[in-house]
Amino acid sequence: MNGNIKPIKRSRIRIALGKLFYTYKRYSEWYFTSKKYTKTYSASLLPEIIFTHKTPLFRKLKDVDMWMQHNKVNNLRIAAKKLNGIIINPGETFSYWKLIGKPNRRKGYVEGMVLFYGGFKAGVGGGLCQLSNLIYWMTLHTPLMVTERYRHSYDVFPDSNRTQPFGSGATCVYNYRDLQIYNGTNQAYQLRVYLTDEYLVGEWRTTEKPMYTYEVYEKEHKITHEYWGGYVRHNVICRRVFDINNNIVDDEYITENHALMMYQPFLEEHTKNSIC
Template sequence: MYRKPFCEFNPFTYRLSVTKGILLRKAKYLFDGNKYVSTFETKKLPVTIYKHKSLIRRRLGNVDMKLQENKAENLELAAPRVNGIIIKPNEVFSFWRLVGNCTKRKGYKEGLVIKSGNVNRGIGGGMCQFTNLIHWMVLHSPLTIVEHHHHNNIDMFPDYGRQVPFGTGTSIMYNYLDYQFVNNTNQTFQLITYTTDEYLCGELRSDKPIEHSYHIVEENNYFVKEKNGYYRNNEIYRKEIDKKTGNTINKNLVLRNHAKVLYDEEYITAGKIRAY
């Protein structure tokens, strides 16, 4: 029998649950024994490991484009909070420890957020795009992801100019849904993040080259019609390749998606629908 979570009873219980999550996270920061990143360097480390950029203003279904404009301003405020951060061996990167709470007082505006699996509005909306960018670069490196949340198995928008495979995004909420990775290597890394008029841009750099390269591949991508609607399925794999020989050393499953489609059937690719 389904039991409604305490946070979904009413707006008060939701706020109470959020406050509890924030306090527990702050306590965890104090007592978990991790060494969190804190050093910034304006000079770029010499070796580029991976670069990526993502379009800031995208038309997403019927979402108000004003929210996209506000997101551009939010990202412009947040990017300098990460830009130049150094990740030394054994240090942990925490997105929220660096960026902090995106409040109206700090200049953040109302943008697109996902709340309880639905599209909504909220101050500071757009930070998921920031962690999406970081996550995509980290996947192409030997860094180890230690905290990553996903959008609860839902496919919210059709593929408007998608650059990366479906399912490689992130879900964050200040500050109890964080994005974190740890540097378990013997070399130092650095994140460069900035915005242009059109793009959120990122570079993952290091003090020396890495031994292997990494490729993210999508397999078994298809839609299936079930009793309560359409579902999108795919598998995301991470291939580790020896740079000297070109041989694949490891191929690991990153994520297997079975996500309920929330947009109109007309946007589903007909050639990828399987009838079960």
């Protein structure tokens, strides 16, 4: 597991040019390749729930004003409506950003928290990574194939009451850091996402009861003190595959994570705060 990473300082011009290049590269992929992107919605729900999950809308985070959390909820409501009910037919690819579109004020998005090079700032559409995190985590519990996902490069907030393995989310930046999911099965899958007063809730549904279930877990979790003085957090994400009789039929590697820690590790429990 190669996790010897070090912070890289880039100029604003370099960042802007890189963003421009990758943005138009993505547009080219969306509109000029043979990949078939999903675009079919259905108000009728497919009968079988494969996996469901929810994450809290509000968390107390160190040095983060609560107005960012409230604005995030506004942004999540708008984006969730763009994804709710989408059907991925066999042979199709789900693209998070192609379906949502560019978050801007004209569409009703407001400033929320955006993670930025190891810190955070206010940005229009901020908070949508909670939605991509949810979808990625749920997808790992289905036969659908994640074909594009980006890990968080920085571990910004310490853990508190974590229920999922570290690094089990998917960061998103319009439009070049996308979450893409391919349906290589012979049946349709449907995504349902919505908000309650307290939670962001998601489901993957399909037409027939699945043959397999999945257990996602981490291994080789460690924190290393690097030669340049900082700390890096590492792990490997895997999943066990069970048949209908609950027998393990496979144990699959999914991905590995390496993230620069933006806080001192081994903090006392009462000082910890976290995000999804």
